Amino acid sequence: MALSKSQKSLKSWTKEDWGTKSGKPSTQGKKATGERYLPKKARDALSDSEYAATSRAKRKGTKAGKQFVKQPKKIAEKTSKFRANEGGITPMKKPMNEGMKALKKEAPVVAKRMGYKKGGVAKQANCGASVPPAKKMYGGGMMMKKSKK
Known part of the structure; x- marks a missing residue:
């Protein structure tokens, strides 16, 4: 059976070598650096100053309680072609x-x-660990409405 579009995307994503430039964890454990987590090709494409700028933005956002922090605009444009497929973002x-x-x-x-x-x-739709509202409401299965008597 052929893979769906989302399955192909996930498969290519898992083949990318994601990590930090230092090789240390970004957010987990005592040795966490707070650096930006990027695919290897994107990390290699950034200069040291660009990587420092995007990591600075990530640390600032994390300190403010944000899990997802946008990259500086010019850096985002530069790294976008290295995410998702080889052709860039779909x-x-x-x-x-x-x-x-x-x-x-x-x-x-x-x-x-x-x-x-x-x-x-x-x-x-149904990205990551999200659960569609219908599944939350009805326990994941089809349920018939109870009739009022």
Whole structure:
């Protein structure tokens, strides 16, 4: 059976050599450095000063209680081509045809459930450890509503 798009992405992601420039842990344990965690090709593409700048931003955000901290804009542009596939980041957009535009206008809740956000960018469904709301509500299985007597 062929792999789905998300499975292919995960497979390529696991083949990337993620880590810090020093080789020490970024956030775990006593020897944690707080450095930016990047794929090897992205780490190698950055100069020492660029890596220091992105790590500084990461430490500042972490200190403020943020788990995810954006990179400085120029550095993000430089490293983006080394993430996901060899061709760079795969855009997560669904084409917005006339019918979808009309649906979004008339029934925005339905359009949102179908994976469309503002501007036609598709949300990534069931990413990571997230659990869809229906599974949380119904215990992961199909349940029939209880009839009132």
